[in-house]
Amino acid sequence: MIALAGAIQIIGGLALAPLLSGTVQALKARLQGRRGPSPLQPYRELRRLWGKTIADPQPTTVVYRLAPCIVAAATILALFLVPIAGLSPDWPLGNDAIVLVGLLALARFALAAASWDTGSGFALMGSSRDLTLSVFAEALLVLALILAVLPAASTDLVAMSAAASGSAIWAEPAHWCAAVAFALVVLVETGRQPIDNPDTHLELTMIHEGPLLEYAGRDLALLEWSAAARHWIFLVVAAELYLPHWGGFGAQLACLVTGVAVLCAALALTETAQAKMRILHAPALLASGCLLALVGLVSGLVG
Amino acid sequence: MSGVELLVLLGLALLTAGTLAPVARGGLTTAIALQAVGIALLGVGGALILLGAPAVGATFRSGLDPGLGIDGLTGFFLATLAVVAAPATIYARGYLAGVARSRALVTLGGLFLIALAGLLMARDPSTFLACWELMTFVPAAAILVRRGDAGVRHAVFVYLAVTHLGGAGVWICVLALAHYGAIGDPGALAAQGAAVQALVIVAAIVGFGTKAGLMPLHSWLPRAHPVAPSHVSALMSGVMVKAALYGLVRVLFEWAGPAPLWSGLVVLAIGLLSAFGGVLYALFQRDLKRLLAFSTIENVGIVALGLGTSILFASTGDETWAAIAFAAALLHILNHAVFKALLFFAAGAFERALGSLELDRIGGLLRRMPWTGGAFLVGSMAIAGVPPLNGFASEWLILQALIHVAFGPSLGLGLAGALAAAGLAATAALAVFCFVKVVGLVLLGVPRRAEAEAAVEAPPSMRGAPVFLAGCCIALGAVPGLLVPSLMELAPQPHALVTKPGLSIPGTGSLPSPWLLLGLLVLTGLLWRLRGSRRAAPVPAWACGQPIERSLGWSSAGFTKPLRLVLEAVLRPRREIEAVHERGQLQSIRYRGEIPHLFDTLLYGPVQRGALAGALVARRLQSGSVRIYAAYLLALLLGLLVLVRIGAIG
Numbered sequence: 033m034i035a036l037a038g039a040i041q042i043i044g045g046l047a048l049a050p051l052l053s054g055t056v057q058a059l060k061a062r063l064q065g066r067r068g069p070s071p072l073q074p075y076r077e078l079r080r081l082w083g084k085t086i087a088d089p090q091p092t093t094v095v096y097r098l099a100p101c102i103v104a105a106a107t108i109l110a111l112f113l114v115p116i117a118g119l120s121p122d123w124p125l126g127n128d129a130i131v132l133v134g135l136l137a138l139a140r141f142a143l144a145a146a147s148w149d150t151g152s153g154f155a156l157m158g159s160s161r162d163l164t165l166s167v168f169a170e171a172l173l174v175l176a177l178i179l180a181v182l183p184a185a186s187t188d189l190v191a192m193s194a195a196a197s198g199s200a201i202w203a204e205p206a207h208w209c210a211a212v213a214f215a216l217v218v219l220v221e222t223g224r225q226p227i228d229n230p231d232t233h234l235e236l237t238m239i240h241e242g243p244l245l246e247y248a249g250r251d252l253a254l255l256e257w258s259a260a261a262r263h264w265i266f267l268v269v270a271a272e273l274y275l276p277h278w279g280g281f282g283a284q285l286a287c288l289v290t291g292v293a294v295l296c297a298a299l300a301l302t303e304t305a306q307a308k309m310r311i312l313h314a315p316a317l318l319a320s321g322c323l324l325a326l327v328g329l330v331s332g333l334v335g
Numbered sequence: 336m337s338g339v340e341l342l343v344l345l346g347l348a349l350l351t352a353g354t355l356a357p358v359a360r361g362g363l364t365t366a367i368a369l370q371a372v373g374i375a376l377l378g379v380g381g382a383l384i385l386l387g388a389p390a391v392g393a394t395f396r397s398g399l400d401p402g403l404g405i406d407g408l409t410g411f412f413l414a415t416l417a418v419v420a421a422p423a424t425i426y427a428r429g430y431l432a433g434v435a436r437s438r439a440l441v442t443l444g445g446l447f448l449i450a451l452a453g454l455l456m457a458r459d460p461s462t463f464l465a466c467w468e469l470m471t472f473v474p475a476a477a478i479l480v481r482r483g484d485a486g487v488r489h490a491v492f493v494y495l496a497v498t499h500l501g502g503a504g505v506w507i508c509v510l511a512l513a514h515y516g517a518i519g520d521p522g523a524l525a526a527q528g529a530a531v532q533a534l535v536i537v538a539a540i541v542g543f544g545t546k547a548g549l550m551p552l553h554s555w556l557p558r559a560h561p562v563a564p565s566h567v568s569a570l571m572s573g574v575m576v577k578a579a580l581y582g583l584v585r586v587l588f589e590w591a592g593p594a595p596l597w598s599g600l601v602v603l604a605i606g607l608l609s610a611f612g613g614v615l616y617a618l619f620q621r622d623l624k625r626l627l628a629f630s631t632i633e634n635v636g637i638v639a640l641g642l643g644t645s646i647l648f649a650s651t652g653d654e655t656w657a658a659i660a661f662a663a664a665l666l667h668i669l670n671h672a673v674f675k676a677l678l679f680f681a682a683g684a685f686e687r688a689l690g691s692l693e694l695d696r697i698g699g700l701l702r703r704m705p706w707t708g709g710a711f712l713v714g715s716m717a718i719a720g721v722p723p724l725n726g727f728a729s730e731w732l733i734l735q736a737l738i739h740v741a742f743g744p745s746l747g748l749g750l751a752g753a754l755a756a757a758g759l760a761a762t763a764a765l766a767v768f769c770f771v772k773v774v775g776l777v778l779l780g781v782p783r784r785a786e787a788e789a790a791v792e793a794p795p796s797m798r799g800a801p802v803f804l805a806g807c808c809i810a811l812g813a814v815p816g817l818l819v820p821s822l823m824e825l826a827p828q829p830h831a832l833v834t835k836p837g838l839s840i841p842g843t844g845s846l847p848s849p850w851l852l853l854g855l856l857v858l859t860g861l862l863w864r865l866r867g868s869r870r871a872a873p874v875p876a877w878a879c880g881q882p883i884e885r886s887l888g889w890s891s892a893g894f895t896k897p898l899r900l901v902l903e904a905v906l907r908p909r910r911e912i913e914a915v916h917e918r919g920q921l922q923s924i925r926y927r928g929e930i931p932h933l934f935d936t937l938l939y940g941p942v943q944r945g946a947l948a949g950a951l952v953a954r955r956l957q958s959g960s961v962r963i964y965a966a967y968l969l970a971l972l973l974g975l976l977v978l979v980r981i982g983a984i985g
Contacts, residue, residue, distance in 0.1 A: 086866070089876040091781055093701050095712070095774075098859070101866060105858035109851065113844075125854065126837075128844025130731055130738075131722065133760075138721040138855075141767050148775025148889075152876040156775075156889045163768040164897040167761050174734070174760035178741045178753050187738060188844035246876055250866045315901045322757065326750070329741070333749040 037119035045111035049264035050074035059300035087248035099146035100254040117284035158242015168318035175325035179210035209328025211274040216321040226309040343380040349373030354445030378417020384410035393458040395519025402458040419573040419676040422800035429796035460513040494559035501545025508538035525592030539586040546579035550609040561624035565683025573676035599646030609636025623692035634671040658830035662822035663732035677714035677804035684793035698783035710801035717808040719770040723852035725811035
């Protein structure tokens with residue numbers, strides 16, 4: 033059981049992550065009345081990129097060249113922290129939610145430093161926006177996590193997942209607030225509309241694509257994979273902590289798969305229905321998420 | 336006499352000899368070596384006592400007979416002092432080479448160390464207050480010896496004025512404690528009732544908080560720290576503000592008896608304001624040293640968050656978490672001392688190579704100064720609080736403590752904890768933003784002016800200090816768990832924790848930092864191998880097809896513009912655009928934008944104007960005529976007699 037959970041954590045995270053973004057793209061195309069690419073398209077792109085040579089823009093230093101490896105390494109470590117169906121083997125890395133946040137911050141630091149190294153205006157524009165949003169997103173993320181910590185009395189993701197299982201928790205208004213707040217976090221962190229548009233390669237509007245602009249070949253493949261894995265991590269955490277799940281390992285695994293599928297569909301739907309919002313309005317949205325989380329906290333503490 | 340005692344006495348003797356040597360025309364290298372060895376021995380003695388050796392010297396007393404001694408808490412702060420000061424003195428050898436009046440600066444440096452060590456070791460109120468004043472004056476003297484232009488003199492004046500006005504709080508607090516016999520006797524003040532206790536606590540927060548640079552009494556710090564010589568800046572930012580925190584810890588956690596709940600909330604609120612406000616203003620600074628000074632305010636705020644949390648836990652009866660939060664605050668004190676000193680050392684090396692530290696005009700130093708630049712990169716990552724470095728470990732602990740307040744016993748505390756936790760998370764994100772910007776503008780990209788193009792690596796003595804401290808950043812980040820149990824023993828209600836390299840605290844998912852470091856290194860190495868080194872011919876970065884010129888380079892203001900726009904209501908930036916037209920044609924556009932420091936314009940400005948206006952009124956009383964003064968005396972006498980007559984006094 034626990035070995036299977038461990039296997040899904042790592043192999044699933046490594047191999048299935050690109051499928052998620054592929055599925056969202058395919059679903060979105062269908063909703064928009066196009067045939068669109070197959071859900072396997074991200075794999076084809078990764079294979080293509082893996083065979084290409086690396087670009088070496090001048091003048092860059094080792095910071096630029098190491099960044100993709102550091103980003104991917106931090107993301108792989110983050111995969112070890114996220115339990116699957118409420119279980120995680122005793123990796124020596126623990127399962128702390130705040131460590132997960134820290135690892136993703138390391139990836140963000142590395143990529144933003146690489147943008148400075150190229151000096152490319154588009155890369156810097158992207159990372160400056162990304163970092164601006166992260167100020168609000170991290171506050172919201174911590175508040176949403178506190179709401180999930182409340183029933184578990186621990187920031188251990190395994191304990192938090194166990195405390196969020198069953199149906200009793202859904203009688204708490206706090207949990208509903210937490211789920212909505214975390215949904216906003218997912219939108220920001222995965223770079224989805226209305227915050228960011230993953231389809232655009234128009235330099236002036238993009239956020240997460242910007243810092244990737246100079247990279248090519250295996251560097252780009254590592255970064256594209258990391259973006260997909262980030263997607264995976266946030267959707268799995270959302271399903272494990274904030275979506276209904278119950279029963280033994282088998283039932284929980286089924287809940288997880290359904291939950292992630294529903295989230296993919298929801299992302300595709302929002303992307304179709306929502307236009308990208310002005311970047312300067314996004315913090316207001318996130319701040320309202322913070323307020324909602326605080327309301328949830330009040331109800332959780334009083335109730 | 337125990338071995339530790341001998342070590343400490345030898346350290347003090349060497350430090351004194353090193354301070355006096357330049358006065359006696361001894362060699363500067365000898366003097367510096369004596370100082371470095373002396374302070375290192377003191378630090379080793381302190382560390383031994385922290386790790387369990389028995390305390391040495393006198394114990395605390397409220398009387399006036401002088402005494403020095405070292406207990407666990409003093410030992411911790413002495414060790415922190417030594418970790419920064421020993422490299423600082425060695426760094427000073429290279430930094431002061433060829434500088435005018437270096438002899439005086441070396442003596443003042445030694446005197447500063449003696450004042451700091453004396454403050455930490457003082458066991459009676461008179462020694463404490465004497466060292467406190469010395470600690471304030473010596474850096475001011477060092478700044479003035481080095482540079483004496485009008486701007487610097489004004490900065491020193493503000494520094495002395497603000498720290499003395501605020502420092503009155505320290506005198507009130509220490510003298511009140513001595514009066515009630517409460518120094519070294521926790522029960523004595525509690526017996527005096529809540530009002531006296533409140534007076535002492537408020538005086539301590541104002542007095543020590545001013546010197547620590549806590550907002551809103553921080554105004555002197557970003558003025559004074561940047562103008563000092565870099566090794567003195569490192570000591571001021573790394574240790575002097577910590578000495579003030581030492582005083583705050585002594586008062587709040589030992590002498591004032593069990594600190595009440597409200598004081599915890601006050602410290603928490605001030606800490607949150609300082610942490611968020613400090614890093615927010617740091618982000619918009621254009622000068623590297625000024626930016627580092629604002630970031631000191633941020634980190635002192637983070638420490639205050641930990642201390643406030645500890646008080647909250649203690650007053651609600653959760654002794655385990657009170658000890659954890661206390662240890663977290665101390666750990667952050669050490670961590671911040673290490674990386675802030677590192678950054679100031681590196682900034683000093685950059686300043687020597689370039690002449691000025693205007694952020695928008697540096698660039699590309701990592702290639703030209705690989706050692707200093709590499710250490711600066713490590714320090715920036717540590718201060719940004721990313722794993723696996725030391726900043727993350729202590730911020731993780733403090734955030735965990737805040738999260739555990741959030742599901743505390745009452746709604747008010749819960750909300751306070753959640754708000755502070757969210758604020759700390761935003762602060763951490765802002766710190767990443769700020770120090771990515773610094774790294775990018777200073778180390779990466781193309782050199783932005785000729786001096787940066789021609790920069791060469793600093794001499795070995797100036798290179799060693801930052802590299803050593805970068806090693807400390809990595810080591811403290813890898814094994815914080817070896818230190819935290821000893822720090823938890825220092826809490827008022829000590830709590831034992833199993834000593835492990837990582838941090839495994841009940842109620843958390845644990846921070847196995849050695850494994851994180853190892854995992855990151857191994858995975859990065861593996862991926863680096865996988866990635867291969869096959870690469871295409873070098874190409875320029877993409878700028879829509881045009882060649883990248885210096886004028887296309889991003890500035891500090893450009894990078895932070897989205898945040899400035901988002902926070903416009905809070906920051907109230909000023910901007911002026913002036914278009915020059917001539918014969919109906921646009922000739923040139925001049926743009927000026929700045930982020931005013933709102934504390935200066937809204938708080939200090941009015942206070943200063945009020946004080947000056949008051950002084951004008953008061954000056955009318957000073958006519959210079961003896962008869963008028965005699966009339967004042969007569970009026971005073973009569974007034975007092977009237978008061979005695981009606982029974983108001985006497």
